[in-house]
Amino acid sequence: MAPLLELDGVSKTFGGLLRRRRVAAVRDVSFTLAGTRPEVVTLLGQSGSGKTTLARMILGLERPTSGRLCVEGEDIARLRHGRARRRLLRLVQPIFQNPFEAFNPLTQVDHYLVLTARRFGGAGDRTQAEALTDTALRQVGLSLAEVARRYPHELSGGQLQRLAIARALLAKPKLIVADEPVSMVDASLRMAIVNLFKTLRGELGISIVYITHDLATAYVVSDRIMVMRAGEVVESGDARQVLIAPQHAYSRELKGAVLVPRFTAPDGDRVTAIPEH
Amino acid sequence: MTADAANLTGAAPEPAGMPRAPVLRVEGLKAYYRTRHFGVEREVKAVDGVSFEVRDNEIYGLAGESSSGKSTLLKAIAAAMRPPLQVVGGTVRLRFLGGKSIHAATPAELAALRWRKLSYIMQGSMSALNPVRRVRRSFEDFAARHLGGTGGGFEARVIEHLGRVALDKSVLEAYPHELSGGMRQRVTIALATICRPDLVIADEPTTALDVVVQKDTLDMLRAVARQTRASLLLVTHDLGVHAYLTDRLGIMYGGRLVEEAATERLFQAPYHPYSKHLIASLPVIGAEAPKVTLPGAPPNLAAPPPGCRFHPRCPLAMERCRRETPQMLEVAPQHRVACFAVGGPA
Numbered sequence: 001m002a003p004l005l006e007l008d009g010v011s012k013t014f015g016g017l018l019r020r021r022r023v024a025a026v027r028d029v030s031f032t033l034a035g036t037r038p039e040v041v042t043l044l045g046q047s048g049s050g051k052t053t054l055a056r057m058i059l060g061l062e063r064p065t066s067g068r069l070c071v072e073g074e075d076i077a078r079l080r081h082g083r084a085r086r087r088l089l090r091l092v093q094p095i096f097q098n099p100f101e102a103f104n105p106l107t108q109v110d111h112y113l114v115l116t117a118r119r120f121g122g123a124g125d126r127t128q129a130e131a132l133t134d135t136a137l138r139q140v141g142l143s144l145a146e147v148a149r150r151y152p153h154e155l156s157g158g159q160l161q162r163l164a165i166a167r168a169l170l171a172k173p174k175l176i177v178a179d180e181p182v183s184m185v186d187a188s189l190r191m192a193i194v195n196l197f198k199t200l201r202g203e204l205g206i207s208i209v210y211i212t213h214d215l216a217t218a219y220v221v222s223d224r225i226m227v228m229r230a231g232e233v234v235e236s237g238d239a240r241q242v243l244i245a246p247q248h249a250y251s252r253e254l255k256g257a258v259l260v261p262r263f264t265a266p267d268g269d270r271v272t273a274i275p276e277h
Numbered sequence: 278m279t280a281d282a283a284n285l286t287g288a289a290p291e292p293a294g295m296p297r298a299p300v301l302r303v304e305g306l307k308a309y310y311r312t313r314h315f316g317v318e319r320e321v322k323a324v325d326g327v328s329f330e331v332r333d334n335e336i337y338g339l340a341g342e343s344s345s346g347k348s349t350l351l352k353a354i355a356a357a358m359r360p361p362l363q364v365v366g367g368t369v370r371l372r373f374l375g376g377k378s379i380h381a382a383t384p385a386e387l388a389a390l391r392w393r394k395l396s397y398i399m400q401g402s403m404s405a406l407n408p409v410r411r412v413r414r415s416f417e418d419f420a421a422r423h424l425g426g427t428g429g430g431f432e433a434r435v436i437e438h439l440g441r442v443a444l445d446k447s448v449l450e451a452y453p454h455e456l457s458g459g460m461r462q463r464v465t466i467a468l469a470t471i472c473r474p475d476l477v478i479a480d481e482p483t484t485a486l487d488v489v490v491q492k493d494t495l496d497m498l499r500a501v502a503r504q505t506r507a508s509l510l511l512v513t514h515d516l517g518v519h520a521y522l523t524d525r526l527g528i529m530y531g532g533r534l535v536e537e538a539a540t541e542r543l544f545q546a547p548y549h550p551y552s553k554h555l556i557a558s559l560p561v562i563g564a565e566a567p568k569v570t571l572p573g574a575p576p577n578l579a580a581p582p583p584g585c586r587f588h589p590r591c592p593l594a595m596e597r598c599r600r601e602t603p604q605m606l607e608v609a610p611q612h613r614v615a616c617f618a619v620g621g622p623a
Contacts, residue, residue, distance in 0.1 A: 046487045046488070046489055046490070047457075047458070047487045047490075156343065156344070156574055156575065157343060159574065186342040186343050186514050187342075187514050187515045187516055187517070187555075187558070187559070188342050188514070188554065188555050188558050188569075188571075189342070190558075190560075191558045191560060191566070191567050191569045192558075192569050194560070194566075195566065195568075195569070198566075213487040213488050214488065215488065215562060216517070216559075216560040216561060216562055217560050219560065219562045219563070220560045220566040220567075221566075243562050243563075244562070244563060253489065254488065254489065255562075257488045257489040257491070257492040258488065258492075258562060259491075259492060259495070259517045259518060259520065259521035260520075260521065261520035261521060261541075261544065262520070262521065262541075263520075263540075263541040263544070263545070
């Protein structure tokens with residue numbers, strides 16, 4: 001069976017022709033997500049490292065300038081129209097950075113989710129759609145009763161981001177691409193969202209591409225990490241290894257930017273002491 | 278600093294030796310959003326009885342989640358309220374106002390102290406630079422009012438000050454869109470500190486920046502505050518920033534301060550259940566993933582729960598918490614907590 005996601009020498013260049021400057025946002029990135037064993041793959045990098053452009057290509061929102069990007073063996077850039085493309089796009093669901101902008105402010109959120117259940121979740125009638133919606137909401141720790149008739153402004157960033165995840169689940173995806181899903185969420189709620197990703201992977205078997213610049217949450221959630229700089233992957237490997245003992249100079253620089261308390265935390269030296277592997 | 282520059286700052290020499298009042302003393306401050314639509318009055322108690330002080334040369338942090346009233350508190354302290362926000366009670370005393378509450382100051386007094394004594398770096402302030410003017414013009418606009426004109430050593434002084442935030446003088450010729458987010462934030466920090474104010478208030482100064490730039494910016498903020506001998510009041514929901522930068526820390530919940538101590542002490546021995554939750558939910562590289570379980574959502578401040586505002590989510594809630602509001606009590610030297618369950622005898 002073809003791998004769930006396969007990138008082979010994917011590059012994306014913006015500009016050219018009339019613009020004087022060409023910007024290579026992503027350069028020659030290759031990796032494979034087998035999908036047989038679900039995993040959380042993190043793309044780690046600073047602003048401008050090309051993480052978001054790569055995500056948009058995986059979601060089919062941008063076409064690679066060169067290289068092949070296949071979902072279940074099919075090059076999504078070649079599937080311009082029709083049912084095959086929609087099927088592939090449904091398998092890959094996005095979660096965006098700003099939950100406050102992701103929802104229509106004038107639509108009650110449950111209405112939006114029920115609509116998604118009918119369009120993409122295969123629900124036949126309204127009752128069935130509501131049942132599916134409730135199931136999806138319970139998977140993210142909410143319920144239909146809690147969010148019924150609520151508008152986006154009545155909910156917190158953490159709740160909205162859970163709703164975005166529930167919406168993605170309604171389409172029964174195999175892969176979720178989450179672009180900085182917690183950077184607009186309160187620090188105290190971040191871990192709840194990040195732990196949810198682990199649950200989705202473990203219990204629902206969904207693979208996740210997690211995009212972030214936050215090394216601490218990346219450490220907690222990821223199986224595999226790819227460090228990106230200026231459009232290139234400079235280091236990749238097992239998450240714990242990359243973060244605990246980074247090899248590339250740039251990865252070390254990123255790790256050096258993690259804010260370390262100026263004092264020792266309560267349970268010994270848990271911040272600076274790194275367990276050996 | 279040259280004698281000329283000293284004159285430009287307008288800083289009067291302070292008498293040395295005597296113990297001085299804190300730079301900022303907030304007492305019982307209440308700031309509500311009051312609206313009236315079609316005869317229906319609505320009151321959001323965003324800040325409800327907050328007291329604390331900021332001392333000389335210290336970096337004081339305020340933490341709390343969204344809607345805990347942090348930004349409203351800063352607006353009330355800086356007297357930058359706009360309707361429907363009103364200060365309905367309490368005082369904000371700034372030492373350089375001679376002990377008078379800032380809300381009793383005349384517009385002329387306020388104009389005189391803004392930027393020269395009290396600077397306010399607002400949330401999203403890196404988008405505050407005028408997009409159609411070069412950075413140089415921003416400094417000139419600023420100088421005309423606060424530095425006494427662009428003559429004298431103005432240019433040299435601006436360049437020297439930009440050096441403190443590691444910016445080259447070439448940024449003066451740039452338009453804001455030509456600078457990165459981190460550079461824009463450093464320009465706003467430079468603007469806020471060039472008059473050497475006694476107190477700098479910063480609201481989420483690094484939230485929109487990525488990790489590397491965030492650390493650089495925080496380092497600069499600290500260095501500039503120490504060099505100009507300013508006190509810094511820093512608000513952010515990110516406890517990692519507080520652990521890195523602040524000397525003392527106050528935790529806010531639902532418009533009230535619930536705990537305050539030296540940052541180190543608060544991280545090592547938090548009392549309040551909410552502080553414990555916040556500190557426990559900080560992920561750390563090399564440690565086990567934090568298990569966070571705090572049911573419910575922050576209170577709706579238009580209809581806050583009676584008694585302690587944390588009681589609906591609190592694992593230690595007792596009958597008394599539903600009826601009475603706990604006061605901030607000292608549980609150890611320099612460590613105040615507002616909680617019946619852990620605050621000791623009341």
